[in-house]
Amino acid sequence: MKITVIGCGRWGTFIAWYLDKIGHSVSLYGRKSSAHMQKLIETRTNGLVELPETLHLTNSLDAVKDSDVIVISVNSQGLRGLMRELQPFELKNKIFVLCMKGVEIETGMRLSQVCAAECDNSNAVAVWVGPGHVQEFAAGVPNCMVIDSDSEDAKKTLVESFGSDLIRFYYGQDLIGNEIGAAAKNVVGIAAGMLDGLGLSTLKGALMARGTREIARLIDALGGNELSAYGLCHLGDYEATLFSPYSHNRMFGEKFVKNELYTDLAEGYYAVDALLRLGKTVSADLPICRAVYNVLYKGENAHDEVNALFTRSIKNEF
Amino acid sequence: MKITVIGCGRWGTFIAWYLDKIGHSVSLYGRKSSAHMQKLIETRTNGLVELPETLHLTNSLDAVKDSDVIVISVNSQGLRGLMRELQPFELKNKIFVLCMKGVEIETGMRLSQVCAAECDNSNAVAVWVGPGHVQEFAAGVPNCMVIDSDSEDAKKTLVESFGSDLIRFYYGQDLIGNEIGAAAKNVVGIAAGMLDGLGLSTLKGALMARGTREIARLIDALGGNELSAYGLCHLGDYEATLFSPYSHNRMFGEKFVKNELYTDLAEGYYAVDALLRLGKTVSADLPICRAVYNVLYKGENAHDEVNALFTRSIKNEF
Numbered sequence: 001m002k003i004t005v006i007g008c009g010r011w012g013t014f015i016a017w018y019l020d021k022i023g024h025s026v027s028l029y030g031r032k033s034s035a036h037m038q039k040l041i042e043t044r045t046n047g048l049v050e051l052p053e054t055l056h057l058t059n060s061l062d063a064v065k066d067s068d069v070i071v072i073s074v075n076s077q078g079l080r081g082l083m084r085e086l087q088p089f090e091l092k093n094k095i096f097v098l099c100m101k102g103v104e105i106e107t108g109m110r111l112s113q114v115c116a117a118e119c120d121n122s123n124a125v126a127v128w129v130g131p132g133h134v135q136e137f138a139a140g141v142p143n144c145m146v147i148d149s150d151s152e153d154a155k156k157t158l159v160e161s162f163g164s165d166l167i168r169f170y171y172g173q174d175l176i177g178n179e180i181g182a183a184a185k186n187v188v189g190i191a192a193g194m195l196d197g198l199g200l201s202t203l204k205g206a207l208m209a210r211g212t213r214e215i216a217r218l219i220d221a222l223g224g225n226e227l228s229a230y231g232l233c234h235l236g237d238y239e240a241t242l243f244s245p246y247s248h249n250r251m252f253g254e255k256f257v258k259n260e261l262y263t264d265l266a267e268g269y270y271a272v273d274a275l276l277r278l279g280k281t282v283s284a285d286l287p288i289c290r291a292v293y294n295v296l297y298k299g300e301n302a303h304d305e306v307n308a309l310f311t312r313s314i315k316n317e318f
Numbered sequence: 319m320k321i322t323v324i325g326c327g328r329w330g331t332f333i334a335w336y337l338d339k340i341g342h343s344v345s346l347y348g349r350k351s352s353a354h355m356q357k358l359i360e361t362r363t364n365g366l367v368e369l370p371e372t373l374h375l376t377n378s379l380d381a382v383k384d385s386d387v388i389v390i391s392v393n394s395q396g397l398r399g400l401m402r403e404l405q406p407f408e409l410k411n412k413i414f415v416l417c418m419k420g421v422e423i424e425t426g427m428r429l430s431q432v433c434a435a436e437c438d439n440s441n442a443v444a445v446w447v448g449p450g451h452v453q454e455f456a457a458g459v460p461n462c463m464v465i466d467s468d469s470e471d472a473k474k475t476l477v478e479s480f481g482s483d484l485i486r487f488y489y490g491q492d493l494i495g496n497e498i499g500a501a502a503k504n505v506v507g508i509a510a511g512m513l514d515g516l517g518l519s520t521l522k523g524a525l526m527a528r529g530t531r532e533i534a535r536l537i538d539a540l541g542g543n544e545l546s547a548y549g550l551c552h553l554g555d556y557e558a559t560l561f562s563p564y565s566h567n568r569m570f571g572e573k574f575v576k577n578e579l580y581t582d583l584a585e586g587y588y589a590v591d592a593l594l595r596l597g598k599t600v601s602a603d604l605p606i607c608r609a610v611y612n613v614l615y616k617g618e619n620a621h622d623e624v625n626a627l628f629t630r631s632i633k634n635e636f
Contacts, residue, residue: 130524131520131523131524131527132520132523133520136520141517141518141520141521142521142628143520143521143523143524144524144527144528144628146635165628168628170633170634170635171633171634171635172635173634173635173636174636199459200459201557202449202450202451202454202459202461202557202558203459203460203461204557204561205449205450205461205550205554205555205556205557205558206448206449206461206462206550206554207557208553208554208556208557209449209462209548209549209550209553209554210462210554212548212553213548213549216548225636227636228636230527230530230531230534230548230553231527231531231635231636232523232524232527232635235526235527235530235548235553236523236524236526236527236528237523238523238526239519239520239522239523239525239526239561240520240523243522243557243561310460310462310483310486315488315489316488316489316491317464317488317489317490317491317549317550318491318492318543318545318546318549
């Protein structure tokens with residue numbers, strides 16, 4: 001298949017490398033102004049994967065015109081802007097695949113909703129979520145991921161043509177749950193980092209059980225399947241997020257409570273705001289998200305927030 | 319309340335210390351032949367907690383006669399033998415609390431079933447499960463745990479009189495699920511150790527999502543609530559099991575696949591046998607348990623077993 005990958009960050013670059021490697025005809029797009037892209041064009045590597053000559057690198061979005069599939073891996077709050085840049089191409093009958101996590105803050109829309117709202121409705125929109133570190137994939141370590149879409153045809157096409165010995169795809173069956181679960185794991189990652197920073201790492205077990213429960217309730221309230229919180233999109237990504245020293249969100253949470261310098265805000269910083277707004281619309285109680293929000297946005301003391309979670313009235317587990 | 323704790327291992331000793339600390343009148347029983355018990359009597363410490371003089375140490379089971387509650391923390395396959403030792407006391411109207419994980423191999427019975435079968439039915443049987451390291455509790459780090467019982471009265475009594483700032487108890491509502499979940503986490507712990515030993519630690523994310531799913535299916539088939547697999551009894555204990563260098567089960571799995579010496583078999587070694595037998599009775603498919611069993615009992619190659627899991631036919635996630 002002909003594929004354009006938009007976004008030359010770590011994940012986008014890996015996806016382009018991977019799809020080329022399993023036999024697709026791939027263009028990787030990055031803006032002219034992107035330092036990442038400049039470096040890729042000059043060196044054909046980002047230090048994690050080496051890009052073969054078969055992989056076309058481009059600064060022009062024109063590549064999308066001939067593509068069957070357009071994979072997008074950009075900052076979640078930038079998705080709508082990108083989709084509007086694509087509108088002059090009047091794309092039809094394409095499959096968009098979103099390899100990104102988040103919820104649009106202003107509207108509370110899931111990313112697949114943002115994507116669909118900004119393109120012709122002959123196009124299908126899918127998401128590709130789940131665990132996996134680029135470093136590990138590049139070293140040949142396999143993992144399981146999920147592809148989901150409201151279009152059964154698109155889902156089948158993607159699972160069949162994107163699967164390999166390296167990535168085993170499951171068919172997702174709950175787009176709401178898979179998107180919300182993926183976005184929310186970054187918030188739980190920040191919470192885990194806060195526990196690490198407070199010297200309470202052992203509470204990450206309870207965080208896993210209660211965090212998944214909270215997100216399951218939210219997904220259910222939004223009309224999805226609560227089990228998705230326990231799937232690859234959310235729980236399956238906890239290893240890479242709650243327990244990895246390299247996880248950006250976890251590290252951000254740790255540095256935040258230790259009052260250490262951090263270079264940029266993690267995705268979960270935006271996601272927690274969006275999730276609380278969404279939760280309010282369906283009256284979902286999100287005590288862990290609320291605690292993370294209180295620490296990040298309202299300057300509350302993290303220790304006090306943990307204690308407050310602990311002294312909530314005793315109750316049934318489910 | 320008057321309480322006897324039977325079992326002077328790390329967990330039993332901690333529980334005795336904890337229940338004394340929160341104001342109960344506690345006897346800790348260990349066999350005369352136990353080196354642990356000898357050391358406790360001589361030094362009043364096991365290196366983790368210091369036992370105050372208010373805590374009564376005894377080599378005689380007589381203490382159970384005056385106790386309202388009998389907490390048991392012994393090897394799971396030794397529970398039936400212990401209950402038979404208690405029969406001469408003709409105990410009535412007591413609450414037994416099982417702080418242990420496993421399934422009786424020969425019968426496939428849950429431990430609460432073994433306990434109930436071997437005592438007068440005026441007694442109530444409860445389980446106390448969930449995450450928490452003794453070292454961390456001893457250092458004052460709080461955690462969440464679960465108490466469950468078929469007797470609502472016993473459950474209420476225990477949650478109200480055992481809870482504290484250190485341990486926040488939830489009311490369990492699914493004895494089947496909480497017992498099976500607790501026993502099964504040791505098997506998933508061994509699987510995690512095997513992945514670590516194979517250099518595939520990054521697959522522990524997928525293991526968390528697929529392992530909980532498999533145990534959820536088993537619990538459901540046995541008549542419990544599948545959500546219990548995602549609760550404190552199972553998932554909530556993953557931090558302490560799948561990600562702790564100190565977890566006995568994880569370490570055992572790692573050493574096993576590396577052909578390194580291990581001193582004794584982990585609880586999960588027995589649990590996987592019992593769970594597969596149980597699974598067969600209800601036709602539950604347990605591919606991860608089966609893979610662990612094949613490696614431990616049949617000498618199959620661990621890499622091949624992981625590959626076999628990966629090449630199962632592609633399917634829906636839930």
